[in-house]
Amino acid sequence: MAKQVIRDDQPRVYFDCNKCPAYCCSVYDRVQVTKRDITRLAKHFGISFETARRRYTKDYKGERVLKRVEDKIFEETCMFLDQETRGCTIYHGRPGVCREYPARTRCAYYDLLRFERIQQGDETAIPLVQITYHEVKKAEVKTDQWREKVWEWEPEKKR
Ligand code: SF4
Numbered sequence: 001m002a003k004q005v006i007r008d009d010q011p012r013v014y015f016d017c018n019k020c021p022a023y024c025c026s027v028y029d030r031v032q033v034t035k036r037d038i039t040r041l042a043k044h045f046g047i048s049f050e051t052a053r054r055r056y057t058k059d060y061k062g063e064r065v066l067k068r069v070e071d072k073i074f075e076e077t078c079m080f081l082d083q084e085t086r087g088c089t090i091y092h093g094r095p096g097v098c099r100e101y102p103a104r105t106r107c108a109y110y111d112l113l114r115f116e117r118i119q120q121g122d123e124t125a126i127p128l129v130q131i132t133y134h135e136v137k138k139a140e141v142k143t144d145q146w147r148e149k150v151w152e153w154e155p156e157k158k159r
């Protein structure tokens with residue numbers, strides 16, 4: 001039997017995807033796929049590159065992304081999410097961005113999930129959070145003493 005090696009430099013993470021309703025698979029409109037990702041998908045399903053591209057991906061403002069479907073919890077989610085278990089059905093064939101996310105030791109949504117569940121005393125609570133991106137522009141701020149460039153929020157557009 002192979003010995004298991006535990007190294008000190010293995011990063012510790014402070015989130016557990018098994019206890020999360022797969023927020024990250026659901027709220028992002030774009031799960032970007034590269035040619036390498038489509039090749040991996042094709043191999044995973046034993047189909048051609050072209051078929052995988054057509055069947056599982058779509059164009060989103062000039063980039064190739066995974067297709068999405070209606071979701072039971074969030075508005076939409078990735079077509080590869082199992083909506084009962086909230087797990088990825090193509091784990092070994094998933095795209096690179098899914099492998100990297102959240103690319104740090106903490107996940108902001110998981111922190112919120114833990115906070116709300118403890119706060120409400122309900123381990124089934126699911127906070128619904130929408131991410132909204134605002135355009136920012138560079139502005140110059142001047143006083144008598146100094147001058148610097150800062151990013152400023154664009155005012156909310158009236159609907
Ligand atoms: S939102 Fe965070 S905790 Fe939830 S599945 Fe994604 S990475 Fe894991």
Ligand code: SF4
Nearest residue numbers: 025078080081088098
């Ligand atoms: S491929 Fe899997 S990990 Fe990636 S968004 Fe879809 S369900 Fe989530």
